Amino acid sequence: MTEIKRSHAETIQRSLSKRYRAEKRFRAYGMMAIAFGLLCVALLFVDIIGKGHKAFLETSIQVDVTYDAEVLGITDLQNKQQVALADFQGLVKKALQKRFPDVSKRKEKRELFSLISSGAGYELRERLLRRPELMGQTETLWLIADDDVDTYYKSIGSKGGAFTGRTSELRQGWIDQLEQDGAIRLGFNTTFFTSGDSREPEQAGIWGAAMGSLFTLVVTLTLSFPIGVSAAVYLEEFAPKNRWTDLIEVNINNLAAVPSIIFGLLGLAIFINFFQVPRSVPLVGGLVLTLMTLPTIIISSRAAIKAVPPSIREAAIGVGASPMQVVLHHVLPLAMPGMLTGAIIGMAQALGETAPLLMIGMVAFIVDIPGGFTDPATVLPVQIFLWADSPERAFIEKTSAAIMVLLAFLIMMNTLAVVLRKKLERRW
Structure with a gap:
């Protein structure tokens, strides 16, 4: 009788041990599933942050802009049609030509003028309309760089090497020269938070x-x-x-x-x-x-x-x-x-x-x-x-x-x- 009770107790103990082991495995599987899910979320966040954190910075280039009425083609600032048709981008081109006077060939000029965003002209127009007294004067400004320049400059010093993309060796040389002169910098990208959509990446915002x-x-x-x-x-x-x-x-x-x-x-x-x-x-x-x-x-x-x-x-x-x-x-x-x-x-x-x-x-x-x-x-x-x-x-x-x-x-x-x-x- 005693042997039967002992056998029955051992059977119950083995059954309980089996159940406890199954419960521990189930808990372990649950913890592994949670850990795997958290790992996936962490990897997703790391990937998003790694790719997107540089968007909160923008590259700017320093130039001396002269508000030349002859270049603009404006005789009367009160004339809305003249202001709308004025060549404000010509002021940017003239400022870049002044900083790099050795550039003379047409192809090189085209590359030089593409250092700065095409939206810089609109910024100059707004500044002149707010402050008409700037006409005929020279002002030192930091203007937003083109998206290719921005991408290249942000990638300098990265582990994988600088991303050249559509940035030619000629433009890379100009960027290096601007960096030596302290005329190019990274700053907080206010455009991203203050503007709407645009075909040009450097002008696009949310x-x-x-x-x-x-x-x-x-x-x-x-x-x-x-x-x-x-x-x-x-x-x-x-x-x-x-x-x-x-x-x-x-x-x-x-x-x-x-x-x-x-x-x-x-x-x-x-x-x-x-x-x-x-x-x-x-x-x-x-x-x-x-x-x-x-x-x-x-x-x-x-x-x-x-x-x-x-x-x-x-x-x-x-x-x-x-x-x-x-x-x-x-x-x-x-x-x-x-x-x-x-x-x-x-x-x-x-x-x-x-x-x-x-x-x-x-x-x-x-x-x-x-x-x-x-x-x-x-x-x-x-x-x-x-x-x-x-x-x-x-x-x-x-x-x-x-x-x-x-x-x-x-x-x-x-x-x-x-x-x-x-x-x-x-x-x-």
Whole structure:
């Protein structure tokens, strides 16, 4: 009998040991999966930061610019037509010719004049319009270098060697001479944060796309939050439990899993083709993203309402409150932190969407900064998509830098959602 008990105990012990070993393996697999996921995310961030951090710097060249009325062809600064047709780029060429007087051949001159961005002329025009007294005077300025010069100068001293690209040996010599004279430098790239899109990489910025994203999200939040909360309140507090409400609930849950491009097709068919809303404007973008984020906000709002204990409702009804007063004065205030969390997560999802906005034409090349909800605009994810498809090497770092900015906004919004949930939610 004793032998039987001992055998039975040994069998149980072996079984328990086997289960413990299986549990340890399962935990180890889970930890390995988490570690692998974190490693992939870390590699992604390292790659993006490695490619994009230099986009926050820009190369500038120092030149002495003389505002020569003869070169400009201006006799009256008040004449808008003369100013518009003036050869401000000629001032840049004259300044470069003055710094490198030995350059005389046409081909060499063409390469010399390409050291500085073609947008420098617009900067000179703005300066002269702001300060008319500069006419006839000489001013020392730092002007933005061409993208090829910028890429080459940033790559000097790198482990893989300088990237010459389309920078000839002649231009490399001029850059070396400028560096010896202290006439070329790297500085913070304000253009990246203050200008819109451009065909020239050194002139391209994210401000236009950022404003487009802002206007689009304002429309999305203004429409989706009140509609989503109202729908959640009705379904949880007032809707009768029958086949129709069950059908609505199933469809809301299904819509949360529908690919975002379907909402873009829906917006194209309804808002643009039927209601004739202009393409590529934040208004139609906000309407499309409202349709996409509504299921997320409704589901999270219903979960927040369900989390409010029934005793709160019963106590309010016990002191004579009407069903509407119970909802407005007690349930909604207590469920609002969860609703805000869901809304912020929905807005973060909308901020990172590209596919539905491509379908409604927000992929257009927009140079001007949008000033309202009906001005042509693009958004940050679409801007990244456009730059990633550009052949110039300088757009690679612009793309990565724009991704870094977008990720920063997404991380901030998700962090805000977590902080609000931790700070405002109540545990019952």
